[in-house]
Amino acid sequence: MLEISRIRTERAKVEQGLKIKGWTEEKLAILDLIIAADDKRKQLQTENDGYLSERNKLSKEIGDLFKAGKASEAQAAKLQVEELKEKIAIAESAMQAQIIELESKLIELPNIPHPSVPAGHSESDNEVSKPWSNELPELPETALPHWELATKYNILDMKLGVKIAGAGFPVFIGKGSRLQRALINFFLDEATEAGYTEIVPPLLVNEATARATGQLPDKEGQMYYVTKDDLYLIPTAEVPITNIYRDTILNLDQFPIKMTGYTPCFRREAGSYGADVKGLNRVHQFDKVEIVQLEHPDKSYETLDQMVAHVEGLLQKLELPYRILRLCGGDVSFASALTYDLEVYSAAQKRWLEVSSVSNFETFQSNRLKLRYRDEDGKKRLAHTLNGSALALARIIAALLENNQTETGIIIPEALRKYTGFDIID
RNA sequence: GGAAGAGUGGCAGAGCUGGUUUAAUGCACUGGUCUUGAAAACCAGCGUGCGGCAACGUACCGGGGGUUCGAAUCCCUCCUCUUCCGCCA
Numbered sequence: 001m002l003e004i005s006r007i008r009t010e011r012a013k014v015e016q017g018l019k020i021k022g023w024t025e026e027k028l029a030i031l032d033l034i035i036a037a038d039d040k041r042k043q044l045q046t047e048n049d050g051y052l053s054e055r056n057k058l059s060k061e062i063g064d065l066f067k068a069g070k071a072s073e074a075q076a077a078k079l080q081v082e083e084l085k086e087k088i089a090i091a092e093s094a095m096q097a098q099i100i101e102l103e104s105k106l107i108e109l110p111n112i113p114h115p116s117v118p119a120g121h122s123e124s125d126n127e128v129s130k131p132w133s134n135e136l137p138e139l140p141e142t143a144l145p146h147w148e149l150a151t152k153y154n155i156l157d158m159k160l161g162v163k164i165a166g167a168g169f170p171v172f173i174g175k176g177s178r179l180q181r182a183l184i185n186f187f188l189d190e191a192t193e194a195g196y197t198e199i200v201p202p203l204l205v206n207e208a209t210a211r212a213t214g215q216l217p218d219k220e221g222q223m224y225y226v227t228k229d230d231l232y233l234i235p236t237a238e239v240p241i242t243n244i245y246r247d248t249i250l251n252l253d254q255f256p257i258k259m260t261g262y263t264p265c266f267r268r269e270a271g272s273y274g275a276d277v278k279g280l281n282r283v284h285q286f287d288k289v290e291i292v293q294l295e296h297p298d299k300s301y302e303t304l305d306q307m308v309a310h311v312e313g314l315l316q317k318l319e320l321p322y323r324i325l326r327l328c329g330g331d332v333s334f335a336s337a338l339t340y341d342l343e344v345y346s347a348a349q350k351r352w353l354e355v356s357s358v359s360n361f362e363t364f365q366s367n368r369l370k371l372r373y374r375d376e377d378g379k380k381r382l383a384h385t386l387n388g389s390a391l392a393l394a395r396i397i398a399a400l401l402e403n404n405q406t407e408t409g410i411i412i413p414e415a416l417r418k419y420t421g422f423d424i425i426d
Numbered sequence: 427g428g429a430a431g432a433g434u435g436g437c438a439g440a441g442c443u444g445g446u447u448u449a450a451u452g453c454a455c456u457g458g459u460c461u462u463g464a465a466a467a468c469c470a471g472c473g474u475g476c477g478g479c480a481a482c483g484u485a486c487c488g489g490g491g492g493u494u495c496g497a498a499u500c501c502c503u504c505c506u507c508u509u510c511c512g513c514c515a
Contacts, residue, residue: 046477049484056448056484059496063445066495074495081495249474370475380474 001214001367002109003382004038007031017112020119020329030105037102044098048091055084107217111364113329114301114338120328129340130312130324137321137347137403145348146398147279149405150176153425156397158279168269168284170394175425179400179412180287182419183393184262187289187314191390194310196260196291201240203263204231209243212369214335224266233266237290238387242365245294249380250373256303257294260390262287279398281353286394292387294371297362300384301338304360307388308340311356314391317415320399321345323352337362344395348402353395358388401425 007014015028058081065074118127150156155176161169172180192198210216210232215223224233234240241261250257265288280286291310295303308324315322325341332339336359343352363382366372372380404411409426417423 042477045484049477052485053483056496059494060445062495067445078495085495 001106001364002111003363003367004034004106006112007034007109014112018110020113020117021110021332022121022330030108034102034105034109037098037105041095041098041102044091044095048088048095051084051088051091055081055088058084110334111337111361113332113336114360116326117332117338118326118328119330121330122328123331125328126325126331126341127328128323129326132321132323132345134321136345139347139402139405143348143402143405145279146346146401149401149410150279153410155179155425156280166284168282170280170283170285175420175422176397178420178422179397179416179425180393182416182421183391183396184287184289186416186419187391188260188262190310190314190317191260191289191291194258196258199237199241199244199259199261201234201237201244201261201263203234203240203266204229205234205240205243206231209239209246212246213239213242213365214368215239218334222268224268234263235267236265236288236389237261237263238292241290241292242294242369242385242387245371246369248371250294250371250383252296252373252376255294255296255373255383256299259292260289261292262289264288265392280394281349281398283394286392288392289390290387291390292385294366295384295386296373297381297384300360300362300386304338304340304358304386307358307386307390308342311342311358311388311390315342315344315355317413318396318400319413319415320396320403321347322355333357333359335359335361335364337364344399346395346399346402348405349398353399355395355399356389356391359386361385361387 002014011031014031018028058077062074062077062081065071065077118125120126144152147156147158150158153175155173157171157173158167160171161167164171188198204226207216207230210223215232215235219235223235225231226233240263241259244259245257264285266285269282269284291307293303293307312322312324322342322344325343327336327339327341339357339359341354342356342358344355345351346353362384365385366382369385371383371385373383375381400413401410404413409424412420412423412425
């Protein structure tokens, strides 16, 4: 959630940023409505505080009067408070309504993009900041897409998932399962090596948690919801891990806080269809190792670059062709200021698959998280939050299977062999 | 799931027969005095949000609601923790 103070003090920047995200001149009118709503909220609070102050004063007097034995005067004062109470009730409910009104508008504002974010409306406007420089791998005509390889080698069964749960719930088998586990361990070890502390968080979270990282209300339809216990299945480890530091005030020497965690991720993916959802391209449950950092605002972009480099290193070690995109204003997520997507080339499908998204949220998340730090001058300021996939498994497996297929079987990249215990799937 | 007890500021811990508690006190922390330096001692400061230039006002004693002129204190409800019982990887 954007800070109101930014709308007031950096109006021009905010407007410019919203335009990069595709906002029209007309939509910008909401900014004035927000300021007006906030002004009214302040005014209502001042009014209400005045009434409360009077009430507190009178109540104290009543106590003193009773002690002094002046019962009739006390009775008179009681009547006065009685009147005040009506005013307080009105002022308080008006204030509550105003806060809700304000929040409902504020929540519509996305984060303001970083100056480097290119304008644009869709994927095609994303800037390829680091293209794959070599030639893309060419496979023979007989090459198979990963869902057919899966059947051929009996390592993954999508139909079985349908039987057990529904479409989009893969069942890995044998070496497929082992490959899954190998990748998780490889990614976690690499993250640990890079200084991230490993976390095993809850996979279900409460409403306050989902709200703090912005899944609610923005992406409510994306999450599975357990009504009986009022819990949400996590769509990414980012949610529980970032929330570790909800309602926290950090000291400067605690930066940067680096956390990693493996979790399954659950996404309803309502409305998806076609080639996008074929095989492992888009599923309801997938495994992912996430990296999260909490950083000082002065250093967060440096940190973002480091995180991208970390993910890049993973792809290099897996010997997968990849490219890095700087997302345009129209494609960058609601909460992000700057996002790099890393895509892997899936040679049999002849398409790029997004396997990682690394973002700097600046203060957009920490504002809701109430994640702050105490500056040199003792002032409390919002910290910056960043996260990225390092990496998402399902699509990595899709690419690995396709790119590494040979007549004799699927070759496991060198870096992974000590984790799989085998060097070929045949 | 059942029963009993408990949830107070970074920590510990009073208050809980409703009104100088506008949350005592100790520890920790910060600044100062003293000291060659440190420790000790002494002095001062020290929670969070909102409003206000400020003085200050207001709210917060697990969450929510209620009673009352007035609630940390009484009542209801939910959550969490501890102990016991039940169930169970």
